[in-house]
Amino acid sequence: MKVLPAPLLAALILVGPAGESPPGAASTSPSPARNTEPGYPGKGVVRQDPLEPERGVFDERITAAIARHREQIIGLRHDIHEHPELGNREYRTSALVADHLQSLGLEVTTGIAHTGVVALLTGGRPGPLVAVRADMDALPVTEATDLPFRSRVRTEYSGREVGVMHACGHDVHTAIGLGTATVLAELKAELPGRILFIFQPAEEGAPAGEEGGASLMVAEGVLDDPRPAAIFGLHTDTIPVGQVTWTPGPAMAAVDHFTIRIRGTQTHGAMPHQGIDPIVTAAQLILALQTIPSRTLDPVQPCVVTVGSIHGGERFNIIPDTVLLDGTVRTYDADVRDTVERRMNEIVANITAAAGAEGELHYGRGSPPLINDLLLTRLMIPTLEAVLGESSARERPPSMGGEDFAVFAGEVPGFFFWLGVVKEGTVSGPHHSPTFRADDSAIPVGIRAMSNLVADFLSLHEDPFQGG
Numbered sequence: 001m002k003v004l005p006a007p008l009l010a011a012l013i014l015v016g017p018a019g020e021s022p023p024g025a026a027s028t029s030p031s032p033a034r035n036t037e038p039g040y041p042g043k044g045v046v047r048q049d050p051l052e053p054e055r056g057v058f059d060e061r062i063t064a065a066i067a068r069h070r071e072q073i074i075g076l077r078h079d080i081h082e083h084p085e086l087g088n089r090e091y092r093t094s095a096l097v098a099d100h101l102q103s104l105g106l107e108v109t110t111g112i113a114h115t116g117v118v119a120l121l122t123g124g125r126p127g128p129l130v131a132v133r134a135d136m137d138a139l140p141v142t143e144a145t146d147l148p149f150r151s152r153v154r155t156e157y158s159g160r161e162v163g164v165m166h167a168c169g170h171d172v173h174t175a176i177g178l179g180t181a182t183v184l185a186e187l188k189a190e191l192p193g194r195i196l197f198i199f200q201p202a203e204e205g206a207p208a209g210e211e212g213g214a215s216l217m218v219a220e221g222v223l224d225d226p227r228p229a230a231i232f233g234l235h236t237d238t239i240p241v242g243q244v245t246w247t248p249g250p251a252m253a254a255v256d257h258f259t260i261r262i263r264g265t266q267t268h269g270a271m272p273h274q275g276i277d278p279i280v281t282a283a284q285l286i287l288a289l290q291t292i293p294s295r296t297l298d299p300v301q302p303c304v305v306t307v308g309s310i311h312g313g314e315r316f317n318i319i320p321d322t323v324l325l326d327g328t329v330r331t332y333d334a335d336v337r338d339t340v341e342r343r344m345n346e347i348v349a350n351i352t353a354a355a356g357a358e359g360e361l362h363y364g365r366g367s368p369p370l371i372n373d374l375l376l377t378r379l380m381i382p383t384l385e386a387v388l389g390e391s392s393a394r395e396r397p398p399s400m401g402g403e404d405f406a407v408f409a410g411e412v413p414g415f416f417f418w419l420g421v422v423k424e425g426t427v428s429g430p431h432h433s434p435t436f437r438a439d440d441s442a443i444p445v446g447i448r449a450m451s452n453l454v455a456d457f458l459s460l461h462e463d464p465f466q467g468g
C-alpha cells in the first residue's frame with residue numbers, strides 16, 4: 001500500500017480544498033509538528049506556512065540556469081531525435097545520457113533493464129528521496145516532417161525494414177530529464193534530500209520475446225533501498241507550447257495486447273465450399289468483439305477493443321488457411337478487464353467453431369491504469385500554477401491512451417502531467433504518426449515545470465532534525 005509522507009498529508013489537511021484553513025483552525029500559523037511516521041526517509045516538517053504555501057521558491061535561479069544551458073539541452077534533443085532507437089536497443093541514447101549525467105558529477109548506474117540509466121543527485125541538506133522519470137525509446141515510424149534534424153534511420157522490426165522516429169516525443173522527455181538534472185545539479189548545495197533520475201527504455205513495449213520497460217526496472221530494484229517518497233513524469237501533448245495539463249486520479253488506461261490466429265482450410269477462391277474461409281470468419285469475429293463494450297459492459301465503464309492489423313492470404317483467387325489479428329484493449333476497472341478477456345475467449349471459441357475453423361487467442365496484460373495520486377497531485381498543482389500561471393496550467397479529462405509510468409506510480413505516489421509542444425503558427429500530426437512535431441521551445445517550459453516540482457516537493461519535506 002502506498003502511503004504519502006506525513007508532512008505531505010499534514011500540509012494538505014491544513015491547506016484545505018481551496019487553500020483555506022479547516023473549520024475551527026486558528027488564524028495564525030500552527031507550530032510545525034515533527035513527523036513521527038516510521039520508515040519515511042524524508043520525515044520532518046513542512047517548512048512554509050501551510051495556510052499560505054510559498055511555491056516556486058527556486059524559480060528565479062531555475063529560470064536563469066535554463067537560460068545558460070538552453071542551447072546545450074536543445075542540441076542534445078536534436079542529437080537524440082536524429083538518431084532514434086527502438087525499445088531495448090537504446091544503446092547510443094543511453095550512452096549519451098550517461099555521459100551527460102556523469103559530467104554533472106552525479107552517481108550514474110547503467111545497464112538497468114537492458115539499456116536503462118539511473119543517476120542520483122544528493123542535495124546539501126537532509127531530506128527525502130524523490131524520483132524523476134524520462135523514457136528514451138522511439139517507434140517504427142518513417143518520419144515525414146521538414147525538421148532539419150529529422151530522422152533518416154532505418155532498421156529491422158518484426159522481420160521488416162522500417163523507419164525509426166521519435167513519433168511520441170520521447171526525445172523531448174529525455175532532453176527535459178537531462179535539463180532538469182543539469183539545472184538542479186547547480187542548485188544541489190541549497191536543496192534538501194536526494195533526486196533519483198530514471199531514464200527508462202522500452203516504454204512503447206519490449207520486442208517480442210523480451211522483457212523491458214518500467215516493470216523490468218522495478219523488478220530489478222530501481223525503486224528500492226531507499227524507496228522514493230514520490231515520482232514525477234511528463235508526456236508531450238499536441239497543445240500549445242507553454243501549457244501544461246494534468247488529471248487527478250485515474251489518468252490513462254490499462255494497456256493490453258491480444259493476438260488471434262484463425263485456422264481454416266485453403267482452397268480456390270472460386271470454390272469456397274471446398275474449404276473453410278478464415279477471412280470471412282475473421283470479419284465476423286471483428287464485429288462480434290465490438291459487442292463487448294457496447295452490449296456486455298455497463299455503458300458508463302470506459303473500454304476500447306481495437307483490432308489494429310489483419311494479415312491473411314497471398315493471392316486474390318486463393319482462400320488462405322490462416323488469418324492473424326492483432327489488437328489492443330484499454331480499460332480502467334480491474335473487473336472490466338477480466339470480463340473483456342473472458343468474453344474474448346468465448347467469442348473466439350464459438351465463432352470459429354460455428355465456421356468449422358479453429359481459433360486461438362493470446363491475451364497479454366500490459367501496464368496497469370495510470371493513477372495520479374490525489375494527495376500528491378493536490379499538493380503540486382499550486383507549483384505549476386505559480387510558475388506557469390493559472391491560465392496555462394489546467395485539468396484535463398482522462399484518456400484511453402496508456403503509459404507504463406503507471407508501474408512506477410503503482411509502487412510509490414506519482415504525479416504525471418502533459419506538456420504542450422506545438423508552437424504557434426505550426427501544426428503537428430498526432431502521436432505515433434509520421435508528422436508528429438514537437439517544438440524546441442517546449443523544452444525550457446518542461447525543464448522549468450519539472451525542476452520546480454522537484455525543488456518544491458523537497459523543500460516541503462526538508463528534515464531539519466536529521467544530521468548530514
